Amino acid sequence: MNIYDVSKQAGVSIATVSRVINGNPNVSDRTRKKVLAVMEELGYTPNVFARGLGLNTMKTIGIMCSDASDLYLANAISYLERELRANEYDAILCCTGYNLENKKKYLELLLSKRVDGVIMAGSKFIESTREDNEYILNAARQVPVMLVNGRLEGKNIYSILCDDYTAVYQAVTKLIRSGRRRILYLYTSVSYSGNNKRRGYQNASMDAGLGNLENMIYQCPKDIAYSRDLLSDLYRQGLKFDAVMTSDDTLAVGALKFAASAGLKVPEDLSIIGYNNSLLSRASEPELTSVDTKIEALCTTTISTLMSVFNGGKNVPNWITISAELIKRYTTDF
Template structure:
């Protein structure tokens, strides 16, 4: 049978209130009494009922986290930042994978809210009106993590995706490249797709370089789509001297496709991307990329959420963290 707080109190010869104070780390308990209670807990194998405690305090000390793809190392790094700060502030995490599908995202959000989480961190792609409706009807704070809604109405932590892409393409332009292709994500994705494409386009236009339709391919963020896009570029009558990829994983696919064709990176084709996943420094040649601080995005998101949950003052609810170019071996001057 389930061991209850009453069983522990009887075993230790104290009141249930005393057991409750010990379990909740109340300092107003004598050391010898605390020792007796802990010994009784160990003998009986008692585990506090988190649901009952949550009902009594109206807090579960639990935060729900919606993650688009748990197998993607980018989101794993964000989750690590979230968990470290959550542990610091004594919150538990419920992590849910949404496969970046709208219906599943909203279903998971509602499920987490039904479980009485104290707050919610949402990582995803497009934040639609349906998402916003689910967030705004929630009775707990919600923070968008590594994404933002178009009208900036929700608390969020992210980078300037357009600015990151602009800087990456300008790096190639400064090296003398003018035939620059892009492997983009879906343009329905406001960050990794549309915003990064807009940064690519703006960099070319400001440098007086024409944006050519045959130099833009849409990928799905995966290695294989990067390979397919690079093969397409290399089949063009005028092939690019450089490729900008919206993500590192697609960039690594592009590097391997170039090498499979008997060409060299960066001697024949330079490659640059955004993210700075661990594989970026493992691939050969090592990948030049714009690093977004994924751990910091997770950590800052969780810290912002703790402030909102505790009703602390928040100076800035839309946080944009800095990015930086990590120069490695996959780019070089074309002149």
């Protein structure tokens, strides 16, 4: 079944069928309904690529994420796709992993599909050198590139950021004001977001007169058992700490498990703050105090900004920062 069959059955020209498919307004309602009825009767579905050529748009956005099983990224993908559907755009999702060559390969794949824009969810797509980021800068010469909680300066690149630095700074300051002086910091990555979180911890400690507590900072995988065992080892080695600030709720749950195994009361003996306000923060016992990074707001702002770019909006900002919120539950006593 093809466009010629539709044309013959509807008694109209091929050009008229094409105009109906492409949403051209220069078709009467009566003719449009007739053509659509014939398409439905014959079970004809227009070729998406051909339609895209006619409209000069595929109405499709590429989404890249490093790991769709990650709770934060899974939520981001859900919100992004919801907003794209609301704006009548489809999505192609690529889970790239963390290898730079794979990221480049998947971005090239999306561009070959003639997507109208690319969204990179998470800050781990931004590398430490401009040379390694060149593949993103090159892509932005063809389509808008949206970075969800990542920052890269360049034409046609738009960053929607959570203020991770201030969020951690304020959370650590609250711990200090509640009487905590030996605050461990557990983090997962040295990405743009990860570096801002770490700086927030360090500066809050320094500003409170606690010094540069380098021996209180530990990087570990995003794994509950690993963070639990790490804290257990540090505790057995005699390291004293009365609070744990983490860069992700997963590590905070590990801290809760450590406290239970060590016979420590939470929050009396050990205060714990997670990050991302994920399902884990509410499923744990006790429920975790956690930083809400406003992932839904980040994603809705990303799509609204992208639509503004498509619509030729003037002075669309290249970066927008959204404030986080500390959600107080039962693992802190402030």
